[in-house]
Amino acid sequence: MKYVGRLLGLAIMLSAPLANAGDINLKLAHSWPKDFPIFGTSVDEYAALVSEMSDGKIEIKVDSRNKHKSAFGIFDFVKSGQYDIGQSASYYYGGKDPDTLFFTTMPFGMTAIEQYAWFHEGDGLELANEVYAKHGIQVMTGGNTTMQMGGWFSKEINSVDDLNGLKMRIPGFGGKVMAGVGAVPTNIPAGELYQALERGTIDALEWVGPSLDLRMGFHKIAPYYYTGWHEPSTELMYFFNQEKMESLPAWAQSVLLNAAKLTGFNMTIESQHESSENWHAMSSEYPNIEVRDFPTEVMDALRASNSALLEEEAARSDISKRIIDSQSAYLKKTREWTAIGDQSYLNNVGSK
Amino acid sequence: MKYVGRLLGLAIMLSAPLANAGDINLKLAHSWPKDFPIFGTSVDEYAALVSEMSDGKIEIKVDSRNKHKSAFGIFDFVKSGQYDIGQSASYYYGGKDPDTLFFTTMPFGMTAIEQYAWFHEGDGLELANEVYAKHGIQVMTGGNTTMQMGGWFSKEINSVDDLNGLKMRIPGFGGKVMAGVGAVPTNIPAGELYQALERGTIDALEWVGPSLDLRMGFHKIAPYYYTGWHEPSTELMYFFNQEKMESLPAWAQSVLLNAAKLTGFNMTIESQHESSENWHAMSSEYPNIEVRDFPTEVMDALRASNSALLEEEAARSDISKRIIDSQSAYLKKTREWTAIGDQSYLNNVGSK
Numbered sequence: 001m002k003y004v005g006r007l008l009g010l011a012i013m014l015s016a017p018l019a020n021a022g023d024i025n026l027k028l029a030h031s032w033p034k035d036f037p038i039f040g041t042s043v044d045e046y047a048a049l050v051s052e053m054s055d056g057k058i059e060i061k062v063d064s065r066n067k068h069k070s071a072f073g074i075f076d077f078v079k080s081g082q083y084d085i086g087q088s089a090s091y092y093y094g095g096k097d098p099d100t101l102f103f104t105t106m107p108f109g110m111t112a113i114e115q116y117a118w119f120h121e122g123d124g125l126e127l128a129n130e131v132y133a134k135h136g137i138q139v140m141t142g143g144n145t146t147m148q149m150g151g152w153f154s155k156e157i158n159s160v161d162d163l164n165g166l167k168m169r170i171p172g173f174g175g176k177v178m179a180g181v182g183a184v185p186t187n188i189p190a191g192e193l194y195q196a197l198e199r200g201t202i203d204a205l206e207w208v209g210p211s212l213d214l215r216m217g218f219h220k221i222a223p224y225y226y227t228g229w230h231e232p233s234t235e236l237m238y239f240f241n242q243e244k245m246e247s248l249p250a251w252a253q254s255v256l257l258n259a260a261k262l263t264g265f266n267m268t269i270e271s272q273h274e275s276s277e278n279w280h281a282m283s284s285e286y287p288n289i290e291v292r293d294f295p296t297e298v299m300d301a302l303r304a305s306n307s308a309l310l311e312e313e314a315a316r317s318d319i320s321k322r323i324i325d326s327q328s329a330y331l332k333k334t335r336e337w338t339a340i341g342d343q344s345y346l347n348n349v350g351s352k
Numbered sequence: 353m354k355y356v357g358r359l360l361g362l363a364i365m366l367s368a369p370l371a372n373a374g375d376i377n378l379k380l381a382h383s384w385p386k387d388f389p390i391f392g393t394s395v396d397e398y399a400a401l402v403s404e405m406s407d408g409k410i411e412i413k414v415d416s417r418n419k420h421k422s423a424f425g426i427f428d429f430v431k432s433g434q435y436d437i438g439q440s441a442s443y444y445y446g447g448k449d450p451d452t453l454f455f456t457t458m459p460f461g462m463t464a465i466e467q468y469a470w471f472h473e474g475d476g477l478e479l480a481n482e483v484y485a486k487h488g489i490q491v492m493t494g495g496n497t498t499m500q501m502g503g504w505f506s507k508e509i510n511s512v513d514d515l516n517g518l519k520m521r522i523p524g525f526g527g528k529v530m531a532g533v534g535a536v537p538t539n540i541p542a543g544e545l546y547q548a549l550e551r552g553t554i555d556a557l558e559w560v561g562p563s564l565d566l567r568m569g570f571h572k573i574a575p576y577y578y579t580g581w582h583e584p585s586t587e588l589m590y591f592f593n594q595e596k597m598e599s600l601p602a603w604a605q606s607v608l609l610n611a612a613k614l615t616g617f618n619m620t621i622e623s624q625h626e627s628s629e630n631w632h633a634m635s636s637e638y639p640n641i642e643v644r645d646f647p648t649e650v651m652d653a654l655r656a657s658n659s660a661l662l663e664e665e666a667a668r669s670d671i672s673k674r675i676i677d678s679q680s681a682y683l684k685k686t687r688e689w690t691a692i693g694d695q696s697y698l699n700n701v702g703s704k
Binding site for chain 1: 401404405406407408460463464465466468469472473474498499501561562577579580581584601602603606607610611613614617618620621622624625627628629631632635643645646651655682685686688689690691692693694695696697698699700701
């Protein structure tokens with residue numbers, strides 16, 4: 001065939017058989033129900049973007065958790081090669097590898113733009129890939145919720161004492177920080193949250209922020225909406241099976257990684273938009289919602305609890321220490337700029 | 353040839369002659385000197401990304417202003433088809449079409465993430481394309497400086513009176529706002545700015561922010577660094593010759609537009625990073641720099657001057673009114689969210 005090709009002056013075409021339509025067929029699994037707003041629909045947009053930019057040469061079949069039945073199985077799916085690509089949140093996989101914890105968001109940590117700078121201009125993505133390489137996975141940032149709210153509370157929190165024994169749905173590292181000040185963190189499936197709050201099984205819960213909270217209806221039964229501290233910039237992540245990636249031509253790897261990065265930025269922008277729309281709707285339609293900041297005393301206690309936990313984490317391994325040091329140094333420097341940049345601006349000309 | 357192809361089972365390859373390497377060759381002009389940090393280097397990254405994702409099928413030759421000699425000629429270059437693509441700032445072209453003014457940043461306007469939401473989830477990009485379509489140009493967001501600082505002043509500004517007769521380098525709409533409170537705005541080429549400030553030809557100037565100010569050295573002679581108000585989110589823009597774009601296959605248009613959008617987001621992240629690094633360097637090495645907020649009285653006067661100018665602009669045409677109304681409505685809604693999101697967070701756990 002190659003000879004015939006050369007004879008007909010078709011050598012270039014023959015040497016690029018991967019350039020045929022649909023030649024690269026990939027399977028992707030994400031953590032969300034089918035058509036789940038923002039988190040899930042953004043993955044459908046990813047597949048469409050990859051197909052469009054590659055002129056149909058790369059086609060991605062997207063499976064939601066309705067299909068694969070395992071919201072928290074994405075890490076294993078991609079590690080094993082059962083799926084080529086995954087989209088989920090890194091911190092769901094602390095049980096698989098405790099160092100995956102750091103690549104979503106950290107209490108008292110960076111905001112979305114600060115954390116993106118750490119990932120892509122600092123050494124954040126490099127450190128994430130160092131952690132994931134041990135599992136044969138390559139990663140890319142996948143979209144940010146922007147600031148998550150501190151949660152919905154049935155009662156006002158005026159002191160650290162008010163947190164003592166408080167039953168709150170708050171999973172992950174934020175939950176551990178809460179436990180450090182005497183609260184009782186629990187995790188409850190999304191579908192049971194409203195009833196748990198209504199019946200007093202829990203006194204408080206955090207979900208996301210206005211972008212996804214409105215449809216949950218928590219404001220009807222727990223009117224105190226506290227501002228954020230525990231997840232200032234929750235970043236989703238794309239996982240790629242390393243072996244599969246390396247089997248693909250360079251242009252296809254580039255399309256897959258850059259389309260993921262772009263889709264992630266698009267999702268971040270969409271989160272800002274949806275939070276704006278939904279917060280406006282909530283605050284106009286439900287004037288009983290009371291936005292509250294935690295008192296300084298409470299913030300100080302939470303910060304101390306957080307620092308103690310980070311010290312434990314840093315003592316765990318060489319890489320956990322390097323990640324925590326990198327985040328802490330980056331945050332310090334970038335916040336100095338944010339303080340005289342966006343923060344001063346918002347305070348001087350802001351919403352007043 | 354088509355018959356031979358079918359005979360050999362090569363019909364698909366023969367029907368896609370555009371898939372040959374370097375088949376689409378495009379010329380791009382940008383406004384900056386060769387290798388100009390962030391603004392210029394980001395365009396070189398754009399060309400590399402397009403080439404990589406298209407497997408060399410689209411090659412872009414980038415000309416800096418060292419080559420084409422016309423920093424502010426980008427609009428005409430792309431309109432006439434002399435260049436296929438351009439990268440510049442929309443507000444440089446108010447002389448060509450006053451409605452281009454609105455698509456970079458506005459005094460007292462949206463921050464970077466808020467404005468991105470307006471462009472891509474609100475109707476910002478649609479309105480921009482409506483304005484540019486009249487000139488045969490299609491546009492895409494191209495990268496944000498993040499917050500620009502209010503500028504370097506030799507003396508403190510304690511009242512509106514202190515602005516009276518103050519000679520300041522501040523071009524564009526911000527300059528008009530300053531004129532409205534009695535200042536004397538001027539524009540001076542970048543290369544002469546330092547000397548003008550040193551010799552007292554001007555009393556103050558605004559440039560960008562820490563990301564690009566450090567190398568200019570203004571902090572050595574004008575120690576008061578005022579926080580921002582006039583350019584909260586300066587967005588660069590990619591221009592595409594519409595006729596040329598429409599002659600390209602859909603996948604190529606998609607690669608060109610999406611790579612521009614991604615390069616823009618990357619540049620925004622880089623601006624955050626460089627501002628963090630450079631502000632840290634400046635504030636450590638030059639402790640004489642005094643960061644100042646304008647007093648409330650001054651901010652109120654500037655805002656009143658801005659509102660009066662916007663009213664004039666809105667009266668100018670149907671589309672200017674629609675753009676101003678769209679920005680104002682979007683800002684109001686999205687700032688309500690920012691206020692309880694990022695702003696509350698930064699104030700509660702921020703840099704203190």
